[in-house]
Amino acid sequence: MIYPGNGHCFVGLGPEEIGDPPVAEILDYEKEIKAEYRERLGPRVDLVNPLAGTIFPNFSLLRAAGRTFRVWHPKGPDAVEIWSWNFVDKAAAPQVKEAFRLAAIRGFSPSGTFEQDDMDNWQGCSQAGRGTVSRRQKLNIQMGIGHEGFDERLNAWTSEARLSESNHREYYPRWAQLMAGTEWA
Amino acid sequence: MRDETIREIEQFLYREARLLDDRKFHEWLELLTDDIRYWMPVRSNRYPVNSKAISILDGSRYEENELSKEGELAIMDEDKDSLTRRVDRLDTGMAWAEDPPSRTRHMVSNVLLEPGDKDSELKVYSNFIMYRTRAETEVDFYVGAREDVIRKEDGQWKVAYRKIILDQTVLLAKNVSNFF
Numbered sequence: 001m002i003y004p005g006n007g008h009c010f011v012g013l014g015p016e017e018i019g020d021p022p023v024a025e026i027l028d029y030e031k032e033i034k035a036e037y038r039e040r041l042g043p044r045v046d047l048v049n050p051l052a053g054t055i056f057p058n059f060s061l062l063r064a065a066g067r068t069f070r071v072w073h074p075k076g077p078d079a080v081e082i083w084s085w086n087f088v089d090k091a092a093a094p095q096v097k098e099a100f101r102l103a104a105i106r107g108f109s110p111s112g113t114f115e116q117d118d119m120d121n122w123q124g125c126s127q128a129g130r131g132t133v134s135r136r137q138k139l140n141i142q143m144g145i146g147h148e149g150f151d152e153r154l155n156a157w158t159s160e161a162r163l164s165e166s167n168h169r170e171y172y173p174r175w176a177q178l179m180a181g182t183e184w185a
Numbered sequence: 186m187r188d189e190t191i192r193e194i195e196q197f198l199y200r201e202a203r204l205l206d207d208r209k210f211h212e213w214l215e216l217l218t219d220d221i222r223y224w225m226p227v228r229s230n231r232y233p234v235n236s237k238a239i240s241i242l243d244g245s246r247y248e249e250n251e252l253s254k255e256g257e258l259a260i261m262d263e264d265k266d267s268l269t270r271r272v273d274r275l276d277t278g279m280a281w282a283e284d285p286p287s288r289t290r291h292m293v294s295n296v297l298l299e300p301g302d303k304d305s306e307l308k309v310y311s312n313f314i315m316y317r318t319r320a321e322t323e324v325d326f327y328v329g330a331r332e333d334v335i336r337k338e339d340g341q342w343k344v345a346y347r348k349i350i351l352d353q354t355v356l357l358a359k360n361v362s363n364f365f
Contacts (some may be wrong), residue, residue: 014240027348049274053218081355086258098256101256101262102262104258105258105259105260105262106262106267107263108258109258109259109260109261110356110359110360110361111225111260111360111362113271113274113280115360116282116360116361116362117280117281117282118360119282119359120282120360121281122359123359141326144191157341163190167190
């Protein structure tokens with residue numbers, strides 16, 4: 001996990017790990033464009049291999065199941081409306097665009113075999129958090145404490161763990177600051 | 186259209202709905218042709234482009250069609266292989282949205298037949314209400330229309346094409362983990 005502060009973050013993989021959906025057209029395409037994007041974006045691009053991420057506060061990207069981005073619209077304490085898009089390179093061949101489109105619909109959409117389960121999880125979390133006993137507790141976001149460090153090359157904080165709550169500890173204070181403050185406005 | 190054919194198609198659709206409600210998904214797959222396209226477009230309703238008032242001011246901005254087109258983003262866009270994978274996944278014990286499973290009830294009505302593009306095919310329009318309840322008190326209604334192509338293959342009717350048109354724009358259910 002890599003997070004530069006202010007609540008932004010992404011979950012990254014090792015440089016040689018594959019972050020794309022296991023679809024031949026997509027994997028071949030990514031190999032094909034690697035040299036070009038390295039040339040255009042410079043060698044620092046090899047420092048990160050993003051899987052999923054959020055630009056604070058409600059814009060998220062996902063690479064692991066097609067190419068999707070979404071905007072989360074809070075609709076009160078028990079509801080979130082999600083707008084999601086599928087994006088592809090304009091210059092990609094039609095069959096590559098189609099592969100990305102289908103990977104997103106079949107993997108990460110309301111019916112997607114990954115995402116349909118996520119909604120069930122979130123609903124379960126909200127229901128569990130609503131109970132009297134749960135409400136007496138503070139939300140625990142300690143995961144990954146003590147396994148974080150600042151990476152000079154990335155100019156960002158990183159966690160040794162791929163999944164941690166390191167960015168939760170940045171995200172919620174920033175959110176509370178913006179909700180309560182007037183100095184920033 | 187002969188009464189006999191109408192009855193046959195209606196019974197076919199009811200039998201199909203029963204298989205889905207009984208969660209006999211492998212048997213349901215056998216009612217689909219190998220070249221099936223099964224998809225559910227996204228519906229969007231945007232004031233500037235879907236309002237008649239706009240067409241008075243600027244007709245070029247008005248769009249009658251709210252549904253995404255083939256090749257655009259959709260809620261589902263499946264072929265036989267991907268539908269088979271979805272069904273196989275339900276057997277893995279790792280399909281959390283369906284474990285414990287939804288209880289569904291498909292109501293199929295307004296069945297209307299038209300001749301198909303080929304002699305072996307019929308265009309079949311129907312409306313549906315799919316009631317889903319799950320766990321303790323979860324309730325969802327999926328209501329819409331279906332545009333099918335039903336083809337006779339080796340003496341058996343099979344679904345060769347299905348477009349599922351939901352009436353909701355923002356999907357009010359948390360997900361789509363059942364078939365239509």
